[in-house]
Amino acid sequence: MRVAFVDNLLLEQRPDGYHFDLQPHLGLISLLAVLQQGGHQGTLIDPKLEVSSGRMPMDVSLYENIAELVLASQPDVVGMTSLGCNFMATAKIAAHLKHRSPELPVLLGGPHASILDLPVLQRFPQFDLVVRGEAELTLLPLLDRLSSRRFSGLRGITHRSAHGVHRTPDAPLVSDLDTLPPADYSHYPVAEAGLSLLRVEAGRGCPFACTFCSTASFFGRRYRLKSAEQLCAELDRLHETYGISHFALTHDLFTVNKAKVREFCEAVTPRGYTWTCSARMDCVDSELLGIMGQAGCRSIYYGVETGSPRMQKEVAKRLDLSLFRPTLEATRRAGMEAIASFITGYPQETAEDQEMTLDLIGEAWNRHAGTLTTQLHLLTPEPGTELLDQYRDQLEYDGHISDFNLPALEADDANITRNDSEIFVNHHYYRSVLPRQRHVLVTSLYRTLCRLSRDVQRHLLARYDNSLSALITDLLSWAGAHTDPPSDAAELLQAYGADRWGAEDYLLSLVRYLLAASDPVRGACGGRADPSESRTDTAQPLMQLSPRATMLRDIHACPEILDVLSATPAPETAEVSAELRARRGHYLLLPGDVDLTVRNLTISGDSVRLLTFLETPRSRPEIARHIGVEDSGSGAEVLGELLDHLLDLGVLRRGEPHLTAGV
Structure with missing residues (x-):
């Protein structure tokens, strides 16, 4: 077949x-x-x-x-x-x-x-x-x-x-994963996808009983791990076939059986591969982390889930939060990065519980810059979980798309999702102690703050006694006191900063600068023209400002200030000179085509006026008239050189011939 x-x-x-x-x-x-x-x-x-x-x-x-x-x-x-x-x-x-x-x-x-x-x-x-x-x-x-x-x-x-x-009755679990044939990667276009890392199944099953998680419902509670011999043989095959030496070992709890992990580390070390895995903080120790680091482990994902001891018990995670700091430090000493993941939006979660989670994240930002990534997810109801059994009658729907939920594409998607909370439970939410809008706003603000550099995050928190919850609580209070606050989290943060810190504060400039540099919308639009705008030229080739470019007008000298902050270990002692606090200018941000780097160009007032003019597609004669040159003779040569230079930089892009509106 x-x-x-x-x-x-x-x-x-x-x-x-x-x-x-x-x-x-x-x-x-x-x-x-x-x-x-x-x-x-x-x-x-x-x-x-x-x-x-x-x-x-x-x-x-x-x-x-x-x-x-x-x-x-x-x-x-x-x-x-x-x-x-x-x-x-x-x-x-x-x-x-x-x-x-x-x-x-x-x-x-x-x-x-x-x-x-x-x-x-x-x-x-x-x-x-x-x-x-x-x-x-x-x-x-x-x-x-x-x-x-x-x-x-x-x-x-x-x-x-x-x-x-x-x-029919349930099928048995695969008791010995080594008996399965090796997974067949040949059906996936590894080269076309540009993969430098491959995911490899290391085992299945979870012996724990977190109330919000459905892993055990699917894979069973029996913890199974492939043998070191089998796992290394799979890595060898992938290395020989694709030349890849970096692997993500997939198992929610790779380190539950420490003896088996040590066996794997001993077997994989001579091969020189690097790898990542997931673990609970109470299923590792300094000795094991040291062995894993020496064996090529470069990153560990820790599911912390909540910074509240009360909520740890409520959701049956039962993680001893006193392990958080020493485990992250031991991971760093072993030469590995860490990812610490949290969840908010539990139905039983209070403001104090949420603040404890936020402050644990904020502390991690300050203590572990460069070696830790944090995540904050909005709770998703999952079928087959104890939490759903407890709070099924508190399910509600508001259409909010979070994290992994697919947005509606066809006209009836939203109605089908809204009307079937059993099948589409992941798109619903639990009515909870805290207002739903607070959970949505907190996670949206968190994602926005993650777009700032770690140095700016730390510098920002220093103004709030190093408390992420103090910042977000004050921001929520400010938004609640305004009749029509911005709905977009990035715009809300900037409006809050302008009011609380002052429009002349360099921190506001840093926020504007970094949010613009990490704008997820840049490049997604097809242009900035108003289709109803009347045009004087017909059938003319057009040029316009690239939709991927962003102009920042009258802003502090952000690149230089960022250099100062990065050179200061303690953010509360960072001194931005009066000269830097006074210096302002105009910048053009241009993202790279291949990587995530952003080119930063300082531009003059004349350039700002020209590029503002070019936010609408313009023909060459229109551009010539705007800058006051003749599009003939030496003027045409000067204009051509200018436009070619802007095209080469990626500031402008060519458009299609445009006919006058109404033609």
């Missing part, structure tokens, strides 16, 4: 905009290896590749376009996987598949469908069957029985018949 597997359309909202995590789906490439072992043919289709490459726009046409791509592979069976945050995309793609090819079997797997198998099949006829849990032991016998639809005795299947939806 020819089986087409379709990956999630998974995106993440980051401080710099939406991000697509281009990596092979580990579950699907494991199933592709099982398929090949069973004599079948497999294809992997990743919608993220199509959108991130620009081959498919992320608009109303996307779901149908993906379905056409799937059908172009001429599959006998389609296997789809989904998370709750993007289940709408999975359901819509499957509906287009069924419309175009009604007899094509469409199978569904993954955590969301495994937990909500019955309601999914009852409400979405485009899916024929759900494969629950780990599918490696189920897939081949399922394909053998698919044409006859005789599933008696086959475990882990939920299927539809003329008599309704039927559920």
Whole structure:
């Protein structure tokens, strides 16, 4: 059989905009290896590749376009996987598949469908069957029985018949992961995606019982880790095939079994690979971290979840927060970076709980500059969790898109999501002790503050006794006292700063400068012209200011001030000279084409006036008249040199010939 597997359309909202995590789906490439072992043919289709490459726009046409791509592979069976945050995309793609090819079997797997198998099949006829849990032991016998639809005795299947939806008993877990064939990465365009790191499954299962997490509901509570021999053999194969030496070992809790981690470190050290992993802070110690650092570990993801001891107990994370500081310090000493992740928006969370989380983040910004990344996520209700069982009657919907939730693309997406809180629970929220708007604003402000440099973050916190909660609490109070505060978090922070610090404060300039340099919208628009504007020239080639460029008028000497702050270890003692505090000018920010660097150009008042004029597309004769030169003879030569120089710098871009409005 020819089986087409379709990956999630998974995106993440980051401080710099939406991000697509281009990596092979580990579950699907494991199933592709099982398929090949069973004599079948497999294809992997990743919608993220199509959108991130620009081959498919992320608009109303996307779901149908993906379905056409799937059908172009001429599959006998389609296997789809989904998370709750993007289940709408999975359901819509499957509906287009069924419309175009009604007899094509469409199978569904993954955590969301495994937990909500019955309601999914009852409400979405485009899916024929759900494969629950780990599918490696189920897939081949399922394909053998698919044409006859005789599933008696086959475990882990939920299927539809003329008599309704039927559920067979759960399939067993894969007890020994070493018995599975190595995941088949050959179906993913590693080179095309430009990957310098590959994700590798290190194990499955979680023995803990956090009330907000559904990992154990899918992978079971039995902790399983591949042997050091097996894991190193997989890394060797990937290195030999793709030349990659940096790997992300995927397991929520890699270090639960310290003895096995030591075995892996001993085996991997001579190979010279570098790698990352995830761990609980109470499942590492200084000795183990030192061994991991020497074995090539470069970064560890720690799920802290809350800075409140009370909330640690409430959500059954039960992490001893006294481990936070020494664990981060031990991670740094071992030569590794750390990621500390937090969540806010729990239904039981009070203002004091939230402030404790914010202050732990703020302390980390001050203590661990350069070696720590922090995250603050808005809580997402998850199916199969104790928290949902407790607070199901407090679910509400406001349409807010956070973190991983896919925005609405088709006209009915929002209504479907709003009206089905069981299937689309990830898009809803819990009514909680604190107002919903506070949680949304706090996480939005956090993302905005993350767009500032670490030196500016520390310098800013120094004005609030090094307390992130004091800053955000005062900002929330300020916003609440104004009848119409800006809804955009970046604009809100700047309006607050202008009022609280004063329009002449260099800190406000730094905030303006860094937010402009990290603007996630820059480059996303097609231009700045007003289509209704009357034009005097017809059919003229146009030039305009690049939509990726940003002008900052009358602002402090931010590059020089940033140099001062970076050279001062203690932000509260940073002295910005009176000369720097007085110096102001105009800047043009131009992001690089390849990396995230931003070129900073100092521009004169005349240049500001010209570039302001060019925010609207202009023809060459219009530009000539604006700057007062003749577009002939020596004047034409001067004008040509000027425009060519601005084009070469990337300040301007060429436009299409434009006809006068109304023609």
